[in-house]
Amino acid sequence: MNVRRLWAIVVKELRQLRRDRITLAMVVGIPVIQLVLFGYAINTNLRGLDAGIVDQANSAGSRALVMDMLATGVVAPVARVNTPQELMAMIRRGQVGIGIVVPPDFERRRIDGRAVAQILVDGSDTAVQAAAAQLMQVPIDSAAPDTRAPATSTPVGGRISMVAFYNPQRRSAVNIVPGLIGVILTMTMVLFTAIAIVRERERGNMELLIATPLTSSELMIGKVLPYVAIGLVQTSVILALGTWLFAVPILGSVVDVYLASGLLILANLALGLLISTRAQSQFQAMQMTFFVFLPSILLSGFMFPFAGMPKLVQWLAEILPLTHFLRLIRGVMLRGAGLREMWLDVLALAVFTLAMMALAILRFRKRLD
Amino acid sequence: MNAAADDVAIRARGLTRCFGKLVAVDHVDLDVPAQRVYGFLGPNGSGKSTTIRMLCGLLTPSGGEIEVLGLKIPAQADELRTHIGYMTQKFSLFEDLGVRENLEFLAAIQGVPKAKTKRRVDELIEQYHFGDRQRQLAGTMSGGQKQRLALACAVLHEPQLLFLDEPTSAVDPESRRDFWEKLFELADAGTTLLVSTHLMDEAERCHRLAILDRGALVADGTPRELTAQLEGRTFTVETDDPRAAQRALASVAGVLGVAQVGNILRVLTGAEGVTPDMDRALATTGHKAALAAAPPNLEDVFVAATRRDAERAA
Secondary structure: OOHHHHHHHHHHHHHHHHHOHHHHHHHHHHHHHHHHHHHHHOOOOOOOEEEEEEEOOOOHHHHHHHHHHHHOOOEEEEEEOOOHHHHHHHHHHOOOOEEEEEOOOHHHHHHHOOOOEEEEEEOOOHHHHHHHHHHHHOOOHHHOOOOOOOHHHOOOOOOEEEEEEOOOOOOHHHHHHHHHHHHHHHHHHHHHHHHHHHHHHHHOHHHHHHOOOOOHHHHHHHHHHHHHHHHHHHHHHHHHHHHHHOOOOOOOOHHHHHHHHHHHHHHHHHHHHHHHHHOOOHHHHHHHHHHHHHHHHHHOOOOOOHHHOOHHHHHHHHHOHHHHHHHHHHHHHHHOOOHHHHHHHHHHHHHHHHHHHHHHHHHOOOOOO | OOOOOOOEEEEEEEEEEEEOOEEEEEEEEEEEEOOOEEEEEOOOOOOHHHHHHHHOOOOOOOEEEEEEOOEEEOOOHHHHOOOEEEEOOOOOOOOOOEHHHHHHHHHHHOOOOHHHHHHHHHHHHHHOOOOOOOOOEHHHOOHHHHHHHHHHHHOOOOOOEEEEEOOOOOOOHHHHHHHHHHHHHHHHOOOEEEEEEOOHHHHHHOOEEEEEEOOEEEEEEOHHHHHHOOOOOEEEEEEOOHHHHHHHHHOOOOEEEEEEEOOEEEEEEOOOOOHHHHHHHHHOOOOOEEEEEOOOOHHHHHHHHHHHHHHHHO
């Protein structure tokens, strides 16, 4: 071991690194941005979950009960509807994760000591299910300062019932597997295309190609299409294993599952292409992919509940294709929703794809300068 | 030997390209006659590749006008692309595709009609001697084979104009000779070829050539015209101590260059009539030295052109 030779290698590495500006930015950027983002964003203690409310009693007591539930901070009301059926439809569409139902005979039930209200929970997200359980702890006696009722003697437990839809056993696999389709597609699809164009530039193929009549759109779209097929194969493998090994249900239509996956694949491929037009080397392309991949996993709602994140981060996460895909795939597979009911997320993915593709084609110059 | 003046494939006026502060190509005027092999001679970094890239529309010029095959470049570059072939300096075919696969791919990209593709690919495989290695991956071939394949791909769509950027820099002399045979065949068939090189023996083969030095065009003409200008200005010196003689001659005013070739010195003077001065300088070395006139070659042309330019710049 010759120290001088060893040192020469160290110095050379540092010099090369200094000239690779994107890598250098990543060295600092990844820890700073990701730490700040995730440190603030990831919150396993869920608060402010979107809830829908049906108060069919609409008495002073029922209103007080609902107010008490909201006061816990676990839920935030986004809609008031008239029937439990409407509420269940909203849960299926993914508009709310929790529903609070107060039946018309609330006052009688209170006096009789029966369950006075029902919490409906979207069980396709196990974290939401756990958080909703907190609502059951709201004391009923203080719900109304009604001295006639023998409420004080009634035990707290059991007065509010909870019904979890779609994954009542709270099996993690049911929650994870559909999301995993998205995570795996995000990782592989972005990387495939991110490298695709950079590689040709590195190998010198690009100079040949741009001297031919080939157009930017032909090149970009041609690069993307084969990977769509590869992505759909991956989707099939995960679906098959998920249903076979983990008994994950597909309540909705299989066509919708593939359509949603196809949308995510296109969105990710387009993003990869954009990265590819920007990166100078395959190494840089991989780093940029990673830079997108980490937030996708952590902020999309795959690993940590989306509802628990601050508003600002939620808006940021809305940019990520995986966020929308997770809503779609969980809706279709676990809640039996149709894509048409969740058109907003479909639209978001389509817009993302078109925007990225357009940017990539615009950014790709058929010139060397 | 000169092509008719109206039969010009490439015309450039005041062609300039800057990269930041560096002026890579500096007000170059070019007239490349059609159906000839036109050479671009110059050392590395003289602006050959940059000029070629501008001429085929891959780089936007910082200034000047270009007309290639009657098309304004870069404005009509897209239109031009179907009529040109471009062989890059670095091997740019797909190394993980086979010979036939590469040819078929480019045939599709270049828009060779589907019905014609198979015949054309077969024809090229035959002509370029790939009959027994059609399936071989391009990445596993030798330098000469790669070069042949690159040329086959560049002429696939039968372009009117072919740009070759230092095509034989990684090729042995034998393959290089075969390669030039092919270039002349193409010129005979009506193709215009623009070949850049830093090798004198290659430049000598061109019908006509331009000499580039530090981005500027310093000479152009047929090899014969160019060497004829130096008649009477080139000499050889035979002596026991070439190193000492070289030092002595270099200090003589009017001597542009002294180069040692084996045991002989080659001397280039700026004008005729420097002989007495040189004789005197040689006498000071104390060794016997024989000064004799020699026919000028392209290397002399190159040295003369670049020195003159340096003097003008100084």
